[in-house]
Amino acid sequence: MNIKITGVGSYIPQIVEKNTDFHQHEFLNIDGSTIEHPNEVIVEKFKDITGIVERRYAKDHLTSSDLGFFAAEKAIEDANIDREELDYIIVAHNFGDVKANAIQSDILPCLASRVKHSLRIKNPKCVAYDILFGCPGWIEGVIQAQAFIKAGMAKKCLVIGSETLSRVVDKHDRDSMIYSDGAGATIIEATNDEGGILSHETASFTYDEAYYLFFGSSNKQDLCRDTRYIKMHGRKIYEFALNNVPQAMKTCLDKSGVNIKDVKKVLIHQANEKMDEAIIKRFYRLYKTPVPEGIMPMSIHKLGNSSVATVPTLYDLIVKNKLDNHQINKGDVIIFASVGAGMHINAIVYKY
Known part of the structure; x- marks a missing residue:
């Protein structure tokens, strides 16, 4: 038995935020003092270090669980499986569902339950839970899915990584230019095919x-x-x-x-x-x-x-x-x- 990624999907938000869009921001030092360099210089130096030219932001009406659902639909289709056969849905994120222009994170219910609800899965034995593991969350979710399958507790798992970091950035911090929104999803299965983890x-x-x-x-x-x-x-x-x-x-x-x-x-x-x-x-x-x-x-x-x-x-x-x-x-x-x-x-x- 080998454990493989049999399906993959992603959701890339439609709003494009270019580096030039930050030229009008008020960037400040940690103590609130004005940064001596003009924004054009700050942004150019940022690009040289990070390589980022543009990033994607989710539309206001969408949340992280929505993005995860979109990616999950694509992964399920790619794997050509019956979603009712999923044993686990594992969603990795950091901040839950943060609505646009809000200051609270919403993780009640957990994002995995929301994704399962949106997928219209009826099977109660499909267990849905979240993991908070920083940026390595999706990889850790795959490792956990593999463990469930190896232990005989699962045959098919859906592992999602979804985030809307644009909702939790300080627009007065230069580091805010790094972060973006998006989601990726994978189906992890036990198969007789060669390869895998x-x-x-x-x-x-x-x-x-x-x-x-x-x-x-x-x-x-x-x-x-x-x-x-x-x-x-x-x-x-x-x-x-x-x-x-x-x-x-x-x-x-x-x-x-x-x-x-x-x-x-x-x-x-x-x-x-x-x-x-x-x-x-x-x-x-x-x-x-x-x-x-x-x-x-x-x-x-x-x-x-x-x-x-x-x-x-x-x-x-x-x-x-x-x-x-x-x-x-x-x-x-x-x-x-x-x-x-x-x-x-x-x-x-x-x-x-």
């Missing part, structure tokens, strides 16, 4: 690192101090990722028994182009092997950082031949990897 690795670093990403007040001091927004210690996250993600990927690959030279693609969480490039360089340096050309596909330039949605969306774009100059063929070995709030790291070695 070969190994996985997960770690949580919390002793010093737990609050590298956190909820904090706006940089604009006269706004309500009790309204919180997503904040991060960018330099600390960058250094943490470089010091820990490559080793986690290596541990995962070594457990799989696959030679580094047989890896065809590495799908890393689309957080920051410079950071991802540094991670991949360090990973290959651990094997004293040069980085192969085209090994790391990127979607961040057009889609931004949609947290839990980035990896499944990237995977969907590649297998549906919607990402230029990248493809995955039957038998190819790929690595999924992510790092995010918590601080959590995980990876999967997967044979397509």
Whole structure:
């Protein structure tokens, strides 16, 4: 028995927010003071570091569970399964359903229950629950689905990563330009086909690192101090990722028994182009092997950082031949990897 991704789908929101749209923002330092550089310089420097040119935002009437439902419909259709046969629906997110222009998160009921409701699944034995695991949430959901299947508790699972980060950003913080909205979904099944999940690795670093990403007040001091927004210690996250993600990927690959030279693609969480490039360089340096050309596909330039949605969306774009100059063929070995709030790291070695 092998455990494979038999269907994949994604939802990419329609509203395009370009870098030039931030030229009129009032960006402030953490203490509320004015940043000395003009916005055009701030935005250009941002693009040089992150690689982001534009990002996608959900329309006001849509929430994260809506986006997850749209992606799930596509994944179910792609897998050609009866949705009533699903044993688990696992939804990874960070902030629940945040309505446009609202300040509260809504997770009652959980997003997985909302998605199951929207899918009109009648089977009560289809268990729906959420996981809060930062940006690596979708990968962790796949790892959990695999565990259920291995334990004989499930045959088919739906794993979704969905987020509307545009609803929780501080528009006076330069980091707000990083974040975006989106959803990706996959069907995980036990099959007799070759390939599937070969190994996985997960770690949580919390002793010093737990609050590298956190909820904090706006940089604009006269706004309500009790309204919180997503904040991060960018330099600390960058250094943490470089010091820990490559080793986690290596541990995962070594457990799989696959030679580094047989890896065809590495799908890393689309957080920051410079950071991802540094991670991949360090990973290959651990094997004293040069980085192969085209090994790391990127979607961040057009889609931004949609947290839990980035990896499944990237995977969907590649297998549906919607990402230029990248493809995955039957038998190819790929690595999924992510790092995010918590601080959590995980990876999967997967044979397509």
